[in-house]
Amino acid sequence: HGRLRSHPPVDTDEARYDAANRDEHIDLALRWTHYIGDWDIGIAHFSGTDRRPVLVPNAAGDALIPFYPQVEQTSIDVQATLGAWLWKLEMLYNDNKFDSYTAAVGGFEFTQYGIRGGSADLGWLLEYNYDERDERAPSALARDLFFGLRYSGNDIAGSTLLAGIIYDLDNDSQFFNVEAARRLDESWVLTLEARLFNNVDRADPLFYLQRDDYLELQLQRFF
Template identity: 40%
Template structure:
């Protein structure tokens, strides 16, 4: 497991060594996934027909222990996947290996864990603590475990979370036979860092959250190594064309704001960030041109309850995405509109369907369509259906690289 920092693990279990582990609970899930791609991959080395079919199996076991007093909790959750086509997607990770204790107005967690920040549907700008597990899915929703020390203070003026993040995780990328890859190979084994401490740089993060009447407000700050890599071209000989791109992880400061307002049937959402870079990047890497920027995603979800005299609820979604860099080669949501719907059947199986389309307002031919549906099959099984379609005719748009990666996915999970 790439660059996973396990040196915190002995401390995680110190609270449990003096007591019997009679309270251990074992749970988790195992799944099978089938992806069917509608086109041959434009950058794949595998056989065209074979590359359209992708099967994988996953397992995610979890062990949890709680002391008799309830003041010490230890959780260990691992994840592993085997993939039939992409060797890089066959991977394993520790999603959680943490010890938690708490008092009347504080909580302390140490180890490896996952943290989610954000409120919007179409993208999560403020969610920066954990690294994206990109080989799992192209939507950025899956995250790698992050070593951390987290202190939470619960006060009348809000909840304050303070993080020390002592180990950096590099982003995962598809292999030569995988999908959602780019025209030039990613040389992830040759990753570069702005910090001379490389992946040992200690990052810091803060989040304050509070509820003010109908408004849930969060303010965030992050200082450290960016989870989003830049890319430095690698050349061979006198060729003017790069043979690979080396990920470059630079130091950033990021300020964030997220707001969610619940007003009757309306749910208003906003995420906005301002990110700054060190001026030395351009000096050290002449091929990299960065500038401070701001970005925002905001919109609403309006719910129609009991449509057509049924128990079904339909939420209408609309969000606008803005990025001050105004460059579709750097950001997918620089001037885009997302519209969609969420259908909840409110049945015993918790069946739900999410669908939507993201439209680039600068290029009418660039859009993506998504479909996500899920339902339970009895007490222990869950069925997921997912579809993602890309369309772009602009070769300077990031989504142009994915225009032949449309797929339908069927997943079946067993929970134990």
């Protein structure tokens, strides 16, 4: 069945659309960007078929049917680069036939350059995810905190590491993620990927994945 699969499964063959012409509806997307000193600002609007479907149980209750509603969505994103600090904020308002809601994510990344006098950099990340729908949100990131670190060796081997934890402030569910890569020589690359779930609450959208912890070590050869 594959990993990270919903239960019940999503039946994409039965996808439904709000628009009469289904997936051939012509959408409209506009975006304006500007910068003021160290600040970058973007404002966007989207009118058309939502790329994130609402999952509706079928009549038998053994599958989820994706329904793509028509939406009007306005968003704003702000980013400030202040020395070693990178601050970000993204907010959106989505209006559709099922719901109208506000969602946002904001946080920072602080980078330590040339740690221990070497060439490697280490970044510390912190983000807060908010969705006004809270428990009604199809995403697991309704009121969650993300903390992570990003390591870049800046070496010939291209060593990289990204590790983090997402912590649900409502029910204490935790999701751990690790990604690492390093070239062994000109032809071989070693990669590591791990996904771990801990203390996942029954009300959390990730509950059906609670036993899907996995560790993948991959050795690739390029010609």
